[in-house]
Structures are given as structure tokens and as C-alpha cells.
Amino acid sequence: MPTPESMRALVAGKVGEPNDVLRLESRPVPVPEAGQALIRVTATPIHASDLHVLRGRYGFTPEFPAVGGNMECVGRVEALGPETEGLKIGERVVTMAIPPVPGPPVAGTWQEYLVADTRRLLPVPDDLSDSEACQLAVNPLTALLLVTRVLDVQPGEWLLQTAAGSTVGRLVIQLAKHLGIRTINVVRRRDAVDEIKALGGDEVICTEDEDLLRRVAEIAGRDGVRKAVDCVAGHVGAQVSQSLAPGGELVVYGALSTHRQTDPAALTIPLSARSVIYETKVVRGFWLNRWFGSASPQDALRALSEVRDLVAASVLSIPEGRPFPLDDFSEAITLAETPARGAKPLFVFADSHDEHDG
Ligand SMILES: NC(=O)c1ccc[n+]([C@@H]2O[C@H](COP(=O)([O-])OP(=O)(O)OC[C@H]3O[C@@H](n4cnc5c(N)ncnc54)[C@H](OP(=O)(O)O)[C@@H]3O)[C@@H](O)[C@H]2O)c1
Structure with missing residues (x-):
């Protein structure tokens, strides 16, 4: 099925209280360049740090307007840039928005598609749930x-x-x-x-x-x-x-x-x-x-692979998140910081092919 031309993204126009500054927008689906993959995102968590970033109080502040969600997501490779090797179309990957390799960080994860340097993508097995996989890296x-x-x-x-x-x-x-x-x-x-x-x-x-x-x-x-x-x-x-x-x-x-x-x-x-x-x-x-900044790419990948294997072997069990569609972002974001809230809210995406074709 062809990739749609537009997608939905949850975008903050400026620094501020997340629910005051976030809006749902339609944006063109990005095109991957050499060394990049286009990922169709299936799930992405709302971490406390994502909200900290929007409030301008985290260890970095993106340029605004900025797509929310700076940490991690799971999705499938939808397309590869020219002469890009190492991943297959349809492969399931987690994006490591935090940089294990030099270069620009991955754009926000609270959107239906994103492009990422293939070195920031870690293949994950299909038997991990979306909830587990999208919380694997951080x-x-x-x-x-x-x-x-x-x-x-x-x-x-x-x-x-x-x-x-x-x-x-x-x-x-x-x-x-x-x-x-x-x-x-x-x-x-x-x-x-x-x-x-x-x-x-x-x-x-x-x-x-x-x-x-x-x-x-x-x-x-x-x-x-x-x-x-x-x-x-x-x-x-x-x-x-x-x-x-x-x-x-x-x-x-x-x-x-x-x-x-x-x-x-x-x-x-x-x-x-x-x-x-x-x-x-x-x-x-x-x-x-900072750890990624000081670890070699090999050490970073080794540690990430160790984590993936510990989760796959059920030594580590990542608490199941609570899925929300992007439309309900305000409720999901309020819940993320509510005391005794239980499961961590995650944004999950309906199959965007169905949505855009329908
Ligand atoms: N430095 C790093 O590189 C790094 C990496 C990953 C995570 N983190 C940090 O690790 C922390 C935990 O993240 P997470 O995703 O695991 O959290 P989470 O799953 O969202 O859970 C938040 C937990 O914190 C408790 N909590 C919230 N505010 C509190 C307060 N004022 N006093 C005492 N407990 C409080 C909540 O308790 P209740 O159940 O009682 O509501 C809840 O159990 C966050 O600060 C995150 O930014 C840092």
C-alpha cells in the first residue's frame, strides 16, 4: 500500500504547560535521505521527561514548533533512503531518540511517521508487545x-x-x-x-x-x-x-x-x-x-541489546502501558502526572494506511 502524503503530529508551538501548547496538526510525511529510514510509528510513551522538555526544563530544549515525545517509539520500516542498507522494509524497530551515535537527534515521536538515521534503530522481535517495545530503550x-x-x-x-x-x-x-x-x-x-x-x-x-x-x-x-x-x-x-x-x-x-x-x-x-x-x-x-555521549557506539549497542535480551527472556518485565489515541492527548497528558495513576499512558496509532485510505 502506498505511503500517504500527510500524517498527524502532536506539535508544541512554544515552551509551556503541555496541554496549553500542544496541538494536533497535519504535516507532510517526511522523505528519508541516504542513511535514513522512514518509520511508521505504532506506539510511543508519554514519559515525565517528555513533559519536562515541553516546559523548557529538561537537559535540552528543541527548536519550537516541535513535535512532542523526545525519547522513544516502536514502529515498522516503511521506506529506506537511497543506498541505505542494513534494514528491511517492514522490519520492526525501536527508535533511540537519544543519540547512541553522533548527528542530529531523532525528531519527536508523537507523530505517525518519522525519519531516523538507521544507526539509531534497533530491530526488535515481534513477540514483544508494542507497549514493551516502545518503552525498551530508556x-x-x-x-x-x-x-x-x-x-x-x-x-x-x-x-x-x-x-x-x-x-x-x-x-x-x-x-x-x-x-x-x-x-x-x-x-x-x-x-x-x-x-x-x-x-x-x-x-x-x-x-x-x-x-x-x-x-x-x-x-x-x-x-x-x-x-x-x-x-x-x-x-x-x-x-x-x-x-x-x-x-x-x-x-x-x-x-x-x-x-x-x-x-x-x-x-x-x-x-x-x-x-x-x-x-x-x-x-x-x-x-x-550523557552516558550515550561518553559510551562508544559499540558499548551503547551492547547495553541496548543486553536490555532487549533481558526483556525477551522475561527477566525484566516492563509494566504494560495504557493506550490512548492521539485525539485524546489532553486526557493522556493529564493522566501521565496524576498521582497513583497506574499504567503509563502511551500514544498508539491506528493503522495509518486504513485511516488515509478510508
Ligand atoms: N536520568 C536519566 O537518564 C533517566 C532515564 C530514565 C528515567 N529517568 C527518570 O526516572 C524517573 C522515573 O521515570 P519513569 O518513567 O520510571 O516513571 P513512571 O513510570 O512515570 O512513574 C512515576 C512514579 O514516580 C512516582 N512519583 C511521581 N512524583 C513523585 C513525587 N513527587 N514523590 C515521590 N514519588 C513520585 C509515582 O508515584 P505514585 O504511584 O505514588 O503516583 C510513580 O510511581 C523520572 O524522573 C524520569 O525522568 C531518568
């Missing part, structure tokens, strides 16, 4: 890198993590179980505790009604834990840093508590100078984009 890779590369947590060691019910958090728990690592999982709702335990979390601390520092001391001993990851920041991040053992290390990879805040004081992680200095604690950041 969160599972982050979980793998944090646990096995950045902190190199050893079997038997404790790893403390916040927002344990997040997709990354759940993947960290599964990976830790697989590797014999013990996890202390921080959640903000009592409702989430049983679920995290059922998933294999060894210990769960609920900040709604428990004292984080006291509970960590009870679990890991008065010295605290040697390794922790945090994606909440603010007061919770500060408490995690206090619960570190002397010489311990905290890796901050997200700042969920700051996302809707405008008061500059709410954008910080207040650290105790005394404890950082005299207990020589380390607090440092992790950002996948």
Missing part, C-alpha cells in the same frame, strides 16, 4: 546502567531507591532480584507497599507514614546504606543522602518532586555540608544522554 537501559555500571552493586549489597513504583523502580527491583542484590524501596503511598513487595522488593519504606532515616537504620544498620539511586530529589533526596553510610554514594537520575514547582527553593536537594565533608559522601547525577 527506562530498562537506565535501570541496567544504574545498577550494573554506574553503582556496580554487588550480590548481597543493599541498594536504596526512591519512587520504587515507577517503571525504572520496578525494573531495578527485578534486575536486583536476578542479580542477588537486596533492595530498600521508598514509595510515597501506603497503597503501593504490597505491590512492591509482591514484585520482589526486599524492604519497603512508605514516606506517607514512616520515617525514612529511622527505617533505613533499622534495615541496613546505624551506618546506613552504601549505594542509593534517587529520582525524586527535594526533601526525599536529601533524606536519602543522609541515610548513606560514610563513603556511600547517591546517584540522582530524576527530580520528580520538582517538575511542577516554580519556587527556586523547591528545585534543590538540600545536602548536609557536614555529612558530605566529614563522611565523604558522594552525590552525583546520571543522564542517559
Whole structure:
């Protein structure tokens, strides 16, 4: 069936609150150049970072107007640019919008078709669902890198993590179980505790009604834990840093508590100078984009392939997303940041051939 000439895209005209600045637009379907493939997108998630980008508060800001969705999607190769090899028409791929290779990033993923450098496309097996495949490149890779590369947590060691019910958090728990690592999982709702335990979390601390520092001391001993990851920041991040053992290390990879805040004081992680200095604690950041910038293309592909294989072997199970058509973008975006929202919203696309032919 011929590729249609136009498609729908969810476009932000300027920086702002996502639901204020996003509009559904009709755009020409892009034409792939040499070394590029045209991908017909089938599913793409709404990550917290996608909304952060639209608010102009992420680690990069695209040129506006910009198609939303900067992280990842799954789709099929619809066409190849001239003299482009290595992929077949119809092959199922995930786009790695984050650059494992130099060159311009992949355009936003919240559109029916996009073109991408073929080196940014990873073939994925058909037995992964669209929901799994479209979330393969960012969160599972982050979980793998944090646990096995950045902190190199050893079997038997404790790893403390916040927002344990997040997709990354759940993947960290599964990976830790697989590797014999013990996890202390921080959640903000009592409702989430049983679920995290059922998933294999060894210990769960609920900040709604428990004292984080006291509970960590009870679990890991008065010295605290040697390794922790945090994606909440603010007061919770500060408490995690206090619960570190002397010489311990905290890796901050997200700042969920700051996302809707405008008061500059709410954008910080207040650290105790005394404890950082005299207990020589380390607090440092992790950002996948920077990791890709420093890893060789071979290392990046190796890590991505490792993640794909762990998911295919069911060692890692990516929580099923909740599908939304693009028309319902406002509802999907509101849901993405609603506390206790459950499944992550994903945009899924009706078969665009049917749509454009019909
Ligand atoms: N640095 C990197 O390279 C990198 C890569 C991947 C992901 N990340 C970051 O990792 C974090 C998690 O992403 P995700 O996609 O896994 O999340 P997700 O699946 O969308 O889940 C969000 C989770 O965070 C919890 N949460 C939200 N705001 C919170 C707050 N203020 N305090 C405590 N908990 C809060 C929610 O708890 P409830 O269930 O109670 O609502 C929910 O469990 C995000 O910050 C994301 O940007 C960073």
C-alpha cells in the first residue's frame, strides 16, 4: 500500500504547560535521505521527561514548533533512503531518540511517521508487545546502567531507591532480584507497599507514614546504606543522602518532586555540608544522554541489546502501558502526572494506511 502524503503530529508551538501548547496538526510525511529510514510509528510513551522538555526544563530544549515525545517509539520500516542498507522494509524497530551515535537527534515521536538515521534503530522481535517495545530503550537501559555500571552493586549489597513504583523502580527491583542484590524501596503511598513487595522488593519504606532515616537504620544498620539511586530529589533526596553510610554514594537520575514547582527553593536537594565533608559522601547525577555521549557506539549497542535480551527472556518485565489515541492527548497528558495513576499512558496509532485510505 502506498505511503500517504500527510500524517498527524502532536506539535508544541512554544515552551509551556503541555496541554496549553500542544496541538494536533497535519504535516507532510517526511522523505528519508541516504542513511535514513522512514518509520511508521505504532506506539510511543508519554514519559515525565517528555513533559519536562515541553516546559523548557529538561537537559535540552528543541527548536519550537516541535513535535512532542523526545525519547522513544516502536514502529515498522516503511521506506529506506537511497543506498541505505542494513534494514528491511517492514522490519520492526525501536527508535533511540537519544543519540547512541553522533548527528542530529531523532525528531519527536508523537507523530505517525518519522525519519531516523538507521544507526539509531534497533530491530526488535515481534513477540514483544508494542507497549514493551516502545518503552525498551530508556527506562530498562537506565535501570541496567544504574545498577550494573554506574553503582556496580554487588550480590548481597543493599541498594536504596526512591519512587520504587515507577517503571525504572520496578525494573531495578527485578534486575536486583536476578542479580542477588537486596533492595530498600521508598514509595510515597501506603497503597503501593504490597505491590512492591509482591514484585520482589526486599524492604519497603512508605514516606506517607514512616520515617525514612529511622527505617533505613533499622534495615541496613546505624551506618546506613552504601549505594542509593534517587529520582525524586527535594526533601526525599536529601533524606536519602543522609541515610548513606560514610563513603556511600547517591546517584540522582530524576527530580520528580520538582517538575511542577516554580519556587527556586523547591528545585534543590538540600545536602548536609557536614555529612558530605566529614563522611565523604558522594552525590552525583546520571543522564542517559550523557552516558550515550561518553559510551562508544559499540558499548551503547551492547547495553541496548543486553536490555532487549533481558526483556525477551522475561527477566525484566516492563509494566504494560495504557493506550490512548492521539485525539485524546489532553486526557493522556493529564493522566501521565496524576498521582497513583497506574499504567503509563502511551500514544498508539491506528493503522495509518486504513485511516488515509478510508
Ligand atoms: N536520568 C536519566 O537518564 C533517566 C532515564 C530514565 C528515567 N529517568 C527518570 O526516572 C524517573 C522515573 O521515570 P519513569 O518513567 O520510571 O516513571 P513512571 O513510570 O512515570 O512513574 C512515576 C512514579 O514516580 C512516582 N512519583 C511521581 N512524583 C513523585 C513525587 N513527587 N514523590 C515521590 N514519588 C513520585 C509515582 O508515584 P505514585 O504511584 O505514588 O503516583 C510513580 O510511581 C523520572 O524522573 C524520569 O525522568 C531518568
